[in-house]
Amino acid sequence: MIENPADLPILEAAERLRDGRLTSVALTVAHLDRIAERNGAYHAFLHVAAESALAEAARADEALGCGEDRGPLHGIPVAVKDLFDTAGMPTTYGSDVYAGYLPTEDAEVVRRLRAAGAVLIGKLETYEFAMVGPVFDRSFPPAANPWDVRRFTGGSxxxxxxxxAGGLVRTSVASDTGGSVRSPAAYCGVVGFKPTYGRIPARGVFVLSPSLDHVGLISASVAEAAITFDAIADAETTDAEPAASRLGGALSGLRIGYARKWFADDPETLPALLDAVDGAASQLSLLGARIEEVALPAAPDFESVGAVIIHAEAFEAHRRQLAASGDGYSRKVFQNILSGLCLTPEDLVRARHAAARLRDRIDRTVFARFDAILTATTLTPAIPFADFAGEAARWTPMRTIAFNVTGHPALSVPCGFANGLPLAIQLAGRAGDEATLCQIGHAYEQASDFAASKPPLPFPRAASDGRTQPAPSE
Incomplete structure (x- = not known):
């Protein structure tokens, strides 16, 4: 039995909001209390909008009482990555350069969340400008992994x-340019959902790489990710089914290409990860899907193309700001952005053409035969913060950027543990077919118990200067 309303899945909370067993105000208070209790250890929230959230919750209750129902997110507390503009609410894009900045308009996604009746409870920490991290030369610390607060979460x-993962919210809106939704979700044992390129509008989201930037979701379950997606995605411009439309559907007859060699042959792949993904393939087969190994273009091909596009476009986006306020950037981020100086416009054009060829090849050779691809998200569990000491950026092995390069939707779902730390599978689907992807992910999630596992309760973690830092609030 769930005793704390903050632990209720969104659909169960929504049912209670409508039958009178729960109010949005009570639900919001439960989440605010949870944040106050745990955020000192996790550093997940940069800003907690307690006063405005309670006012929004009261309005949500009043609307439901008058028969106005805006959908499954009506009265549900949500949070957004601090890369999204929020009118009148601090928005720093993870950088001291924007300390004290208050946008005058909401990002389009935030506007849609509000229109869906969601209660915006605050802003979530991000790597600086969605670049490299974690870094320790900002005025606030990086978020910590709830499974072991001595370890990073992945980024951005x-x-x-x-x-x-820490139970502060059930769903959140984030961004993914090379794996920034899926890899943190994998490392923290939750669901990360990167839809098809452009399915969720990016207006009002700080630009990293326009060719690869995707708006996505990190949620406690596949169903909650699908519900959140359906509330904010463009529906009028596509014939695609709602992502939640096939939840609970049988997998019989679906064909899944298992890209096993894509990660199994990598020397950095943890043996326990390979065993876990093999186990997931077996489970999906037992659920009725037809599993067959499939060959994808080499992972380094995607990574090379993606690296050129990101570094070239990021440098162009930051060129003027670097000249005006480069001393406000953390050192690793400054160095990483400057690497774009080495690239020419011709390099970027060639990389974009290569991306189009890779996308076409996947469509012709894989999605012409299969409904989805199964592979790994990251190749190891989360690593310690100590591994990021020093001036050089530290990269961790993953298989995510390929689907930013091609724009196909991709979903990360927990699939096991290694030494008490989460592991995850990644599913990728045809462009615009979020429904099938969520159908498969939800079926696997329901047949396993990994998503139901919760991290240990937190203990205070001191910041680099020895102080435990609580979240700021209104």
Whole structure:
């Protein structure tokens, strides 16, 4: 039996909001109390909008009482990555350069969340400008992994993953340019959902790489990710089914291509991860899907193309700001952005053409035969913060950027543990077919118990200067 309303899945909370067993105000208070209790250890929230959230919750209750129902997110507390503009609410894009900045308009996604009746409870920590991390030369610490607060969350949607895994919110909106939704979700044992490129509008989201930037979700379950997606995605411009439309559907007859060699042959792949993904393939077969190994283009091909696009476009986006306020950037982020100086416009054009060829090849050779791809998200569990000491950026092995390069939807779902730390599978689907992807992910999630596992209760973690830092609030 669930005793704390903050632990209720969204659909169960929504049912209670409508039959009178729960109010949005009570639900919001439960989440605010949870944040106050745990955020000192996780550092997931940069800003807690307590006063405005309670006012929004009261309005949500009043609307439901008058028969106005805006959908499943009506009255549900949500949080957004601090890369999204929020009118009148601090928005720093994870950087001291924007300390004290208050946007005058909401990002389009935030506007849609409000229109869906969601209660915006605050802003979540992000790697600086969604670049490299974690870094320790900002005025606030990086988010910590709830499974072991001595370890990183992955990035750049670091606070989003920590908040969901730590029980602070059930769902959050984030961004993914090379794996920034899926890898933190994998490291923190929650669901990361990167839809098809452009399915969720990016207006009002700080630009990293326009060719690869995706708006996505980090949620406690596949169903909650699908519900959140359906509330904010463009529906009028596509014939695609709602992502939640096939939840609970049988997998019989679905064909899944298992890209096993894509990660199994990598020397950095943890043996326990390979065993876990093999186990997931077996489970999906037992659920009725037809599993067959499939060959994808080499992972380094995607990574090379993605690296050129990100570094070239990020440098162009930051060129003027670097000249004006480069001393406000953390050192690793400054160095990483400057690497784009080495690239020419011709390099970027060639990389974009290569991305189009890779996308076409996947469509012709894989999605012409299969409904989805199964592979790994990251190749290891989360690593310690200590591994990021020093001036050089530290990269961790994953298989995520390929689906930013091609724009196909991809979903990360927990699939096991290694030494008490989460592992995850990744599913990728045809462009616009989020429904099938969520159908498969939800079926696997329901047949396993990994998503139901919760991290240990937190203990205070001191910041680098020895102080435990609580979240700021209104």
């Amino acid at each position: 949607s670091s606070g989003s993953a920590a908040a969901v």
